[in-house]
Amino acid sequence: MIYPEEIPTVETLNFNESQKISEIIEGRNKPLLIKEAVAHWPIVKASREGKLSDYLAQFDCGRALVVFRAKAETGGRIFYNDSMDGFNFQRASGTLTSTLRALEAGEFADDYCYVGSTPVDHYLPGLRDQNDLGLDATGQLVSLWFGNRTRIAAHFDLPENLACVVSGRRRFTLFPPDQVANLYPGPLDFNPAGQTISMVDFYNPDFAKFPRYREALRSALVAEMEPGDVLYLPSMWWHQVEGLEDINVLINYWWRSTPTWSGLPQDALIHALLSIGGLPDEQRQAWGQLFQHFVVNRGQAKAHIPARCRGILADLDRNTSANVRNLLIDKLQKIT
Known part of the structure; x- marks a missing residue:
């Protein structure tokens, strides 16, 4: 078993309020953990005071969203079922505030809850007036992600990414793009959330079945994130994401370096x-x-x-x- 503490830590920078995030990451092609970069956000302060759902409720327009629910035996790993003709979780419907309050009340104590990419401006209009990075990038997509102690398999994204932890703790395990073959990606057109994922279980790797994964681990980096921290992920870097608390909330910014046309x-x-x-x-x-x-x-x-x-x-x-x-x-x- 390979434990995260055996993997080198991603480069880390302590945030200085005189700096702009866009200037810090300009020209970078490797991940960077920026500590306390959004610690001043009201949403982070509300979380630290135990008032997160109350704070978000004032922006919630009540639109239904999709909630992934997985049973205890999955260990929180959002993945395929054993026969790979479906998945090991069920899709349910709920609102953002009601789902978050259910998490706060411990209603998911015996199973796992995960809510993926939720466009902030669509579900929480006005939130960014008080909580925003103020990036210069055009065509940004700003999304909210939350749940309990779930594990999202390693995958890559086309856009560049800034991940901001606002509640709980997250662990990102990162692999450079050249490790694609060593991560054993699954199907392109049938996967849990629209993006091909690594078939390797990070906490129980089957090296007989996936021998090249040892090579991927030699290139891996880990970022342990707390509320207020921001992680920069360049385009195409593979990342496994874990929620380390009973309630974990993250806001991320995606943008492309090329025009949509x-x-x-x-x-x-x-x-x-x-x-x-x-x-x-x-x-x-x-x-x-x-x-x-x-x-x-x-x-x-x-x-x-x-x-x-x-x-x-x-x-x-x-x-x-x-x-x-x-x-x-x-x-x-x-x-x-």
Whole structure:
């Protein structure tokens, strides 16, 4: 069994109020734990005074949300069932305030409760007027996450991420993007919350079944977070998230480094599986080299081509991107 204390701690910075979060993380490509960065938020203060649900109730517009409920025997691990034809939790409906008050009252003492990405502006309008990072990034998605002592399997996200603990404690176990094969990702299109997850149980790793996971652990970092702490997660870093208290609440900020009109990279992955996945091994390897050249090493691939002749290797704007997208749509519609 591998315990978190054997894993190196992520780089940590004590927050200085003269600094801006956006300036601290600018240009970074590795995680950073920023201690006490949002300790001044009223929501954090309300949590410390035992008044969290009362504080949030004044913003709650009463919309129903989805609550994951898992039985005690799952150990809080939100995952597949044994046959992998479903999941080890049930979906229920509730409101934000009622679910949080049920947690405070100990109504989930014998099982596990998890509420995932809940858009703050939609469910708690006005909350960010008093509790906000004030980022310069455009297209931000700000979400609330809460529950008790649950474990969310390692996964990655496309957007960059700032995770702010406002109540309880959280543990993030982090893996760099190059560890994807060593984390044994599960299905792309069938998973608990829309994103492929590692099939390895962090607290009971089966090294006979997942031998390369030992290599992933050599690259792992851990961040132990308390109320007021903020963790910066660069795009594509894998992270397992654990709630360490009976009530854990987190607000996170997601934003992309590319405009939305450029499309989603995972769509390209799915298309590649459709068009390349069935080819013989030698041909797949050859296409892999082409992707490495034209996509991964894009700057090198176009450097020797006159700028006026680069076509879709050139930097795309909204209009040329739309033309490329329409071309793809036309080609996909011709597939029979």
